[in-house]
Amino acid sequence: MTTLIISSNPNYQDSGLNQFLKTSSQWLGNSIEWLQLDEIYPEAKYTKKQIEQEQSRLQQADKIIFQFPMYWYSAPASLKSYLDQVMTNQFVNIKHSLQNKSLGIVVGIGKNLQSYQAGASENYTISELLRPYQAFALAAQMKYLRPLTINQFSYMNEAEKMKLITSYLNFIDNIIALTFDEKQAWIIKNLKKIYNDDETKKDRLAMIIDQIDLRKAELEELKDNINLIKSQEEN
Amino acid sequence: MENYDDWLINELKSLEQEETSFIQRAILNEAIDIVKEQTKRIEQAKGELDGRVWDKQGW
Numbered sequence: 001m002t003t004l005i006i007s008s009n010p011n012y013q014d015s016g017l018n019q020f021l022k023t024s025s026q027w028l029g030n031s032i033e034w035l036q037l038d039e040i041y042p043e044a045k046y047t048k049k050q051i052e053q054e055q056s057r058l059q060q061a062d063k064i065i066f067q068f069p070m071y072w073y074s075a076p077a078s079l080k081s082y083l084d085q086v087m088t089n090q091f092v093n094i095k096h097s098l099q100n101k102s103l104g105i106v107v108g109i110g111k112n113l114q115s116y117q118a119g120a121s122e123n124y125t126i127s128e129l130l131r132p133y134q135a136f137a138l139a140a141q142m143k144y145l146r147p148l149t150i151n152q153f154s155y156m157n158e159a160e161k162m163k164l165i166t167s168y169l170n171f172i173d174n175i176i177a178l179t180f181d182e183k184q185a186w187i188i189k190n191l192k193k194i195y196n197d198d199e200t201k202k203d204r205l206a207m208i209i210d211q212i213d214l215r216k217a218e219l220e221e222l223k224d225n226i227n228l229i230k231s232q233e234e235n
Numbered sequence: 236m237e238n239y240d241d242w243l244i245n246e247l248k249s250l251e252q253e254e255t256s257f258i259q260r261a262i263l264n265e266a267i268d269i270v271k272e273q274t275k276r277i278e279q280a281k282g283e284l285d286g287r288v289w290d291k292q293g294w
Binding site for chain 2: 023184204207208229
């Protein structure tokens, strides 16, 4: 699966969050493509050839991420320019080029998440504010994912930043939100990528992975037994 | 079960403390949370299974 991350941020060079997410995304290697809009298209004007290039890039991705800091309850101008010029009627509505792809939003906000609810200072939820992207996904026949909201990155402590890395990697690496069963498989897959250059640690980790795998199987067996009894109870 | 949990978590913590890459530390840290969640779910599932077996025996 490949994911195209379209990052819109006029201050991308100074943004700690943007850099943090970009570095984190590199863990996933070639399955991730990062498009920094304001860097590649500083004038936000696309030639016919550039539109075709971007449309081809979109077609190659299984999952598309719009990633941006929230500016006045919306994305920065570079994302709007991109949408207006690259997402042509022909491309989206006639050819259905984005059909069945997933659309995920990663949004950074400067206030506490609790401010974004009815009656609180911002009054509207993040889901409500992101509704235009949801409408776009619907029109493009895409699967719209639950957004990943990152609030107050600059105030995060180390533990919160570590949690953010795995939430983010999980979000961009998978087409849909994972069940616990899938999360176990996902962490095993990522643990296996660690310590390829350290045999001793690799051995220690292999024992850990075996145990996590055994426990995963134990949980599955227990659930199967419960389901079996449940079905007998119903009969 | 508890001994294995302790061993697993301690071993993951030890690797995490020795690790210098922040991303790899984050993954080891996430593995600790997954192990804790596994423990919780295994205990819950065992409890549910016990409860349903008892019902079946007509107690």
